[in-house]
Amino acid sequence: MKISYNWLQNFFEQKLPDAEKLADLLTMHSFEIESFEKNGDDYVFEAKILPNMAHHCLSHRGIASEISAILLIPMKTASVSLKDAPVGKTSAKLEIDVSDSNLCRRYVGRIIENLEVKQSPKWLKERLESVGQKSINNIVDSANFVMFEIGQPMHAFDLDKLSEDKGMIKISVKNASAEDSITTLDGKDVVLDKDTFIISDEKNPLAIAGIKGGKFAEIGNGTKNIIIESANFAPALIRRTSRRLNILTDSSKRFENEVSPEKALEAMEMMTNLVAEIACGENMIIGDISDFYPQKMIQNKIEISLKEINNLLGIRIGETEAENILKRLNFDFETEKSGDNFSVDIPFDRLDIRIKEDLIEEIARIYGYERIKEQKISSAAKPISINKSFYYKNKIRNFLVKNGFSEVYTYSFTDKGDVEMENPIASDKNFLRVNLKDGIKRSLDFNLHYIDLLGLEQIKIFEMGKIFKDGKETDYLAIGTRNSPSFKGGKEGDEIKNISDALSKNLGVVIKWEFSENGIAEIDFEKMVENLLVPESYEDLKIEKYDIERLKYRKISPYPFVLRDIAVFVPEGVEEKDVASVIEKEAGDLFVNKKLFDVFVKKFPDGTSKTSFAFRLVFQSQEKTLSDEEVNKIMGKVSKSLNGNDGWQVR
Amino acid sequence: MDNEEKLGHIHPLTRVIRRTNEIFSEMGFSLIDGPEIETEHYNFDALNIPKDHPARDMWDTFWLKPKSKSEIRNTKSPPVAPERSDGGRGETNSKLEIQNSKLLLRTHTSPVQIRHMENNKPPLRIISIGKTFRYEATDATHEAQFHQVEGLLIDKEINLANLKYVIREFFEKFFGEKIELRLRPSYFPFVEPGVEIDISCFKCGGDKCSVCKRTGWIEVMGAGMVHPQVLKNVGLDPEEWKGFAFGGGVDRLAMLKYGVDDIRLFYTGDLRLTNQF
Numbered sequence: 043m044k045i046s047y048n049w050l051q052n053f054f055e056q057k058l059p060d061a062e063k064l065a066d067l068l069t070m071h072s073f074e075i076e077s078f079e080k081n082g083d084d085y086v087f088e089a090k091i092l093p094n095m096a097h098h099c100l101s102h103r104g105i106a107s108e109i110s111a112i113l114l115i116p117m118k119t120a121s122v123s124l125k126d127a128p129v130g131k132t133s134a135k136l137e138i139d140v141s142d143s144n145l146c147r148r149y150v151g152r153i154i155e156n157l158e159v160k161q162s163p164k165w166l167k168e169r170l171e172s173v174g175q176k177s178i179n180n181i182v183d184s185a186n187f188v189m190f191e192i193g194q195p196m197h198a199f200d201l202d203k204l205s206e207d208k209g210m211i212k213i214s215v216k217n218a219s220a221e222d223s224i225t226t227l228d229g230k231d232v233v234l235d236k237d238t239f240i241i242s243d244e245k246n247p248l249a250i251a252g253i254k255g256g257k258f259a260e261i262g263n264g265t266k267n268i269i270i271e272s273a274n275f276a277p278a279l280i281r282r283t284s285r286r287l288n289i290l291t292d293s294s295k296r297f298e299n300e301v302s303p304e305k306a307l308e309a310m311e312m313m314t315n316l317v318a319e320i321a322c323g324e325n326m327i328i329g330d331i332s333d334f335y336p337q338k339m340i341q342n343k344i345e346i347s348l349k350e351i352n353n354l355l356g357i358r359i360g361e362t363e364a365e366n367i368l369k370r371l372n373f374d375f376e377t378e379k380s381g382d383n384f385s386v387d388i389p390f391d392r393l394d395i396r397i398k399e400d401l402i403e404e405i406a407r408i409y410g411y412e413r414i415k416e417q418k419i420s421s422a423a424k425p426i427s428i429n430k431s432f433y434y435k436n437k438i439r440n441f442l443v444k445n446g447f448s449e450v451y452t453y454s455f456t457d458k459g460d461v462e463m464e465n466p467i468a469s470d471k472n473f474l475r476v477n478l479k480d481g482i483k484r485s486l487d488f489n490l491h492y493i494d495l496l497g498l499e500q501i502k503i504f505e506m507g508k509i510f511k512d513g514k515e516t517d518y519l520a521i522g523t524r525n526s527p528s529f530k531g532g533k534e535g536d537e538i539k540n541i542s543d544a545l546s547k548n549l550g551v552v553i554k555w556e557f558s559e560n561g562i563a564e565i566d567f568e569k570m571v572e573n574l575l576v577p578e579s580y581e582d583l584k585i586e587k588y589d590i591e592r593l594k595y596r597k598i599s600p601y602p603f604v605l606r607d608i609a610v611f612v613p614e615g616v617e618e619k620d621v622a623s624v625i626e627k628e629a630g631d632l633f634v635n636k637k638l639f640d641v642f643v644k645k646f647p648d649g650t651s652k653t654s655f656a657f658r659l660v661f662q663s664q665e666k667t668l669s670d671e672e673v674n675k676i677m678g679k680v681s682k683s684l685n686g687n688d689g690w691q692v693r
Numbered sequence: 694m695d696n697e698e699k700l701g702h703i704h705p706l707t708r709v710i711r712r713t714n715e716i717f718s719e720m721g722f723s724l725i726d727g728p729e730i731e732t733e734h735y736n737f738d739a740l741n742i743p744k745d746h747p748a749r750d751m752w753d754t755f756w757l758k759p760k761s762k763s764e765i766r767n768t769k770s771p772p773v774a775p776e777r778s779d780g781g782r783g784e785t786n787s788k789l790e791i792q793n794s795k796l797l798l799r800t801h802t803s804p805v806q807i808r809h810m811e812n813n814k815p816p817l818r819i820i821s822i823g824k825t826f827r828y829e830a831t832d833a834t835h836e837a838q839f840h841q842v843e844g845l846l847i848d849k850e851i852n853l854a855n856l857k858y859v860i861r862e863f864f865e866k867f868f869g870e871k872i873e874l875r876l877r878p879s880y881f882p883f884v885e886p887g888v889e890i891d892i893s894c895f896k897c898g899g900d901k902c903s904v905c906k907r908t909g910w911i912e913v914m915g916a917g918m919v920h921p922q923v924l925k926n927v928g929l930d931p932e933e934w935k936g937f938a939f940g941g942g943v944d945r946l947a948m949l950k951y952g953v954d955d956i957r958l959f960y961t962g963d964l965r966l967t968n969q970f
Binding site: 069070071072073074092093094095096277278281282298299353354355356357397399400402403406407411412414415416417418419421422423424425426427428429431432436439442443444445446447448449450451452453454455461462463464465466467471474481482484485488489492495496498501502503505507508510515580583593594595596597598 | 699703705706707715725745746748755757758798816818826828846852854858859876878880882886935952962966967968969970
């Protein structure tokens with residue numbers, strides 16, 4: 043929600059801290075201020091109001107009350123001062139008929155006659171614009187002002203558009219019938235159904251209750267007489283309806299988060315006084331209030347002890363401090379004689395405070411989480427239980443890694459299977475996978491493109507994860523290998539056969555693997571380890587080599603890599619690593635990898651014998667596609683350096 | 694990417710998961726698994742997140758088509774060690790409403806809390822680490838599938854100050870640096886009070902760098918004291934038992950620890966990533 047700093051300031055005599063400081067205070071004590079930016083001489087905050095704070099904080103006054111509690115400064119009940127408008131006798135009369143008081147819990151209506159619709163005064167326009175609202179006219183703006191000021195959605199109808207019977211206007215709040223439709227204020231035609239709650243006169247639907255007004259009784263320049271609505275609708279009804287119709291509004295957002303019905307009357311008075319001030323026409327008459335409110339909300343009272351507060355938070359506050367926090371929160375309370383029990387009256391708009399723990403959270407926020415000093419936990423009463431599945435998964439990982447296999451994770455989503463999603467993220471990701479082998483195959487194909495970059499002769503991978511087949515989810519293991527064209531070792535299929543046999547043997551199990559062509563196999567991991575013993579600890583999972591801390595990821599370059607082969611004759615006694623270190627030293631920042639691909643010894647006519655080492659070098663930039671010239675230049679440097687050694691000769 | 698390396702490589706997420714389990718094991722937390730296909734009951738209702746409540750918006754959910762409902766029975770126990778000699782891990786709940794509960798891909802690891810509490814007597818100390826799913830557009834910091842770590846401690850006298858201790862211990866060991874915690878008010882329906890946990894930046898120690906987006910703090914977990922309603926839902930008396938719970942993203946921890954800049958890299962089966970670890 044957007045919040046205006048200046049709007050908030052109007053609730054206080056005292057100057058508020060600067061915007062950055064205020065944002066920080068709210069974030070640490072109330073809710074997250076995600077961002078704020080300068081807007082003329084104002085600042086606009088973007089606040090993340092979660093459902094527990096939404097009852098009171100989807101309004102400037104609610105947020106002002108937070109600031110008042112945090113900073114311990116007094117606040118006014120409104121950001122504007124309005125005079126009470128006198129009530130008179132209108133010529134039209136209003137009757138309210140609510141079909142279901144569980145869905146419409148309160149409906150306050152009022153007729154105002156002979157008003158003047160025009161532009162809003164500058165201050166009001168500015169207020170609304172400061173929170174991103176467009177000014178429409180003084181009546182609509184008044185309704186919006188009240189909503190952003192105290193959180194009660196308001197609505198106004200053009201009275202002269204409504205059907206009347208001898209001066210009596212009947213407003214019905216009821217379910218729509220299946221034939222009904224409505225054109226909303228923004229010009230959309232919406233087909234209604236019998237689950238949709240509407241405001242209606244004797245003939246026409248006027249508004250989708252709590253969500254959106256209709257065009258039919260829209261306030262326009264010619265409007266003289268209006269009915270103001272300040273109502274309260276059940277949160278679940280509004281949430282269901284607005285999602286079904288796909289109409290999300292400032293009003294529906296507040297109602298679905300639940301607004302206290304106690305607010306409706308106050309909001310009506312506020313809007314009336316505002317209209318009286320800024321829309322007063324000749325002989326304006328403000329009618330009586332019609333208030334349908336069959337089940338008055340009962341104020342919640344919570345009994346809480348100091349001990350309960352201190353025990354849950356792990357702090358030691360005394361009676362005085364607890365009392366001070368409750369006062370800052372503006373909660374009425376009584377302290378019982380013993381001094382450590384409080385009976386707290388929860389304000390009507392704090393619908394989030396229903397149980398002791400809710401109240402303890404209030405106290406903690408104002409007390410300050412940063413003041414809670416950590417306390418060690420005692421050692422566990424019983425030893426940990428060893429997770430057999432986790433143990434064997436990691437034992438298998440260690441085994442495979444030792445044998446040159448690297449682990450991959452692939453997606454659980456695929457385009458065919460047994461379990462389908464109602465709402466897939468993409469049309470080819472609408473099922474859950476029934477095997478791991480398809481993912482392994484894709485990964486092999488993918489990695490083969492990078493085999494030189496990776497400095498490998500073979501791609502050897504495995505994955506462990508859930509598959510969804512035969513009416514259940516099952517942990518599976520898959521392994522796969524793919525050779526580079528120049529690989530001189532054994533066939534892929536044989537390699538997979540050997541490693542799977544070795545793994546089964548290592549674990550001492552005789553479960554059959556499912557082999558597929560091209561060097562891929564998978565197995566039901568759960569069956570595989572079914573009869574294995576539960577180990578006593580995780581100790582033997584640790585491999586020193588793999589516990590290196592402070593590994594750092596090097597960004598994968600999006601640019602192509604370039605290969606260069608270089609072979610050099612070196613005298614007897616010079617080893618591969620000597621050649622490699624010269625290459626590495628000269629190859630520079632763009633060099634990423636090398637692979638020894640050929641070694642042979644040649645006898646020369648002079649009787650000496652020399653060894654040839656052939657390396658394939660990989661170059662790649664993080665910033666651009668490398669040109670031949672750039673790489674040739676580096677290779678020139680490498681050659682020169684290699685040739686600079688006594689008896690070395692680049693071929 | 695060293696060609697002298699004859700060994701293979703362990704995926705960075707696995708490394709983080711193993712280290713996480715190691716650290717919590719030392720503090721007496723047992724690792725528990727749970728199903729990836731969940732019921733609406735365990736994923737939401739039992740965690741005090743009722744239908745038609747705005748809190749549901751905090752978890753964008755993949756729902757499964759009803760056809761698969763008769764086929765997938767996720768009442769089966771995951772293949773893990775029996776937690777207790779007397780109870781085992783029978784994960785079934787015969788209540789009709791639970792059976793009829795809609796199926797979804799779990800949006801968090803929190804259902805494991807419920808499943809475990811239903812079948813095991815307190816005191817309890819568990820963590821759960823596993824794959825979770827959110828129906829959301831993917832970008833460098835969001836994935837539709839990711840991993841979470843969840844923790845739960847239930848005991849007679851347990852408080853928010855204890856939570857602070859456990860979380861700080863974990864992060865100091867995980868990052869190998871001195872860490873400060875910062876708790877901010879937040880909201881998760883299954884805890885009360887509910888907090889967001891920030892850690893002081895392990896990289897710059899608060900001097901403000903790119904890792905902490907120049908704030909000195911990094912948001913890493915949601916946590917709080919277990920909501921009494923959740924305890925009641927699993928048949929525990931909230932007057933007798935208290936507890937705390939916490940949860941965070943494994944992928945995010947891996948990204949922070951190793952400096953990986955795109956979450957999607959974890960799931961593309963790309964050895965250019967794995968082979969760096």
